[in-house]
Amino acid sequence: MGYQLIEEITVGAGGAASIEFTGIPQDGVDLVLKLAMRTNRAANTDSVKIQINNNTGSIYTHLRLQGNGSSVLTGSYTGTESYVIVNGNNDTANTFGNADFLISNYTSSNDKSATSDAVNENNATLAYQDLKAHLFADTNPVSSVQLAPSGGTLFLQYSTASLYMITAD
Amino acid sequence: MTDTPVKIVVDLSKPKGERESIIPLTDEEIAERDAQAVIAEAERVEQEAIEAQKAADAQAGRDALVALGLTEAQINALLGA
Amino acid sequence: MATPTYTLIDSVTLATNTANVTFESIPTDGTYGDLVIVLTGTMAVGSVGHGDIKFNYSTTGYNVVHMDGDGSTTISRAYSNQMQMRFSENNSFSTTTLNTTIIQVLDYAETNKHKSVLIRTNRADGLVAATAGRWADTSAINRFILAGDAAYEAGTTVYLYGIAKAL
Numbered sequence: 138m139g140y141q142l143i144e145e146i147t148v149g150a151g152g153a154a155s156i157e158f159t160g161i162p163q164d165g166v167d168l169v170l171k172l173a174m175r176t177n178r179a180a181n182t183d184s185v186k187i188q189i190n191n192n193t194g195s196i197y198t199h200l201r202l203q204g205n206g207s208s209v210l211t212g213s214y215t216g217t218e219s220y221v222i223v224n225g226n227n228d229t230a231n232t233f234g235n236a237d238f239l240i241s242n243y244t245s246s247n248d249k250s251a252t253s254d255a256v257n258e259n260n261a262t263l264a265y266q267d268l269k270a271h272l273f274a275d276t277n278p279v280s281s282v283q284l285a286p287s288g289g290t291l292f293l294q295y296s297t298a299s300l301y302m303i304t305a306d
Numbered sequence: 307m308t309d310t311p312v313k314i315v316v317d318l319s320k321p322k323g324e325r326e327s328i329i330p331l332t333d334e335e336i337a338e339r340d341a342q343a344v345i346a347e348a349e350r351v352e353q354e355a356i357e358a359q360k361a362a363d364a365q366a367g368r369d370a371l372v373a374l375g376l377t378e379a380q381i382n383a384l385l386g387a
Numbered sequence: 388m389a390t391p392t393y394t395l396i397d398s399v400t401l402a403t404n405t406a407n408v409t410f411e412s413i414p415t416d417g418t419y420g421d422l423v424i425v426l427t428g429t430m431a432v433g434s435v436g437h438g439d440i441k442f443n444y445s446t447t448g449y450n451v452v453h454m455d456g457d458g459s460t461t462i463s464r465a466y467s468n469q470m471q472m473r474f475s476e477n478n479s480f481s482t483t484t485l486n487t488t489i490i491q492v493l494d495y496a497e498t499n500k501h502k503s504v505l506i507r508t509n510r511a512d513g514l515v516a517a518t519a520g521r522w523a524d525t526s527a528i529n530r531f532i533l534a535g536d537a538a539y540e541a542g543t544t545v546y547l548y549g550i551a552k553a554l
Contacts, residue, residue, distance in 0.1 A: 140393035166395070166546060167425065202456030202515045211456030241427040241487045242544060250427055250485035252509040268517055270509030272485065305395045311406035311538055316397055319412035325397060331406055339406065342446070342470045343536055346437070353464055
């Protein structure tokens with residue numbers, strides 16, 4: 138009832154090349170994905186690639202507003218997956234980037250509108266805060282979500298991905 | 307003929323299933339909505355003009371410092387740019 | 388079973404174009420501490436238009452700081468004592484692309500503070516924005532009105548959630 142945890146994944150030793158949530162219950166209103174992640178990309182920051190319903194088409198559009206400690210940036214994207222910023226392996230040790238990703242009306246037969254807020258945690262001037270407006274041109278209900286590192290090859294141990302459903306009852 | 311705009315009122319004091327009412331806007335409500343939009347736009351334009359003037363003043367100040375012989379690096383250090 | 392603390396109070400799906408959406412008689416008896424409003428939809432404007440919110444019957448005291456990006460330009464502006472709390476500096480809604488707006492109203496029922504509001508509004512073809520707002524009124528909020536430059540189109544949804552502060 139209300140804000141319901143569907144599943145939480147914690148990455149074990151050895152890391153994970155991808156995380157997938159399947160068989161998502163279809164009796165909710167919105168989906169919320171909460172991430173705390175670090176990848177093995179040898180850089181400050183990485184991104185998590187997000188796809189829905191195994192849809193690999195060029196259906197993912199987003200607009201971003203980003204601050205990096207020195208300047209503010211905005212840009213747009215259309216492509217085969219969407220992204221949220223998390224930590225790379227050059228960020229401060231033992232820190233994980235955090236992201237909150239809400240897909241509104243995920244069971245509807247319309248395109249899916251989503252919003253994300255993400256931060257890259259780093260004890261330095263260079264750290265990103267990233268706000269995005271997303272649109273997925275997929276009119277199917279969201280029944281699965283696929284996550285993978287963008288620049289790295291692995292999500293590192295202790296990274297977590299939690300999928301919540303907001304229900305009407 | 308233009309349809310009269312309507313509003314939805316959800317009264318949470320009523321039982322579920324009986325809460326929604328669809329009500330046409332009164333002429334006063336329509337006028338108030340239109341007036342608020344005009345005021346908001348005027349305030350936005352005013353803010354825009356203030357910012358444009360600030361930017362122009364900042365550039366004029368910078369130009370004056372250049373005329374006095376300061377380098378770009380000195381000006382940036384002075385202004386914290 | 389855990390006690391639910393994030394609860395859907397009610398929701399509306401517009402069957403027809405609607406100039407504004409009001410929720411009233413919101414409980415202020417301490418059942419909920421914060422409100423979360425999720426608005427998803429489009430607006431019957433010629434091109435793009437603003438969305439906004441007002442509390443109780445008030446058309447004064449709305450203060451905001453907006454931070455917007457549209458894909459090519461960023462902007463941040465502050466306004467004081469407005470007649471309504473707009474979701475963003477730039478136009479938040481269009482008739483063609485879905486907007487998702489999340490409005491958090493913190494301690495909405497308290498009578499010892501002005502009301503803090505956090506708004507994220509998103510339209511993937513034209514706007515990503517964050518707004519920090521303050522309604523300069525210590526009254527408990529028992530009503531809010533979602534409105535804008537034009538009617539919200541049929542199919543637009545509004546979900547009102549309450550977050551409890553005690554189990």
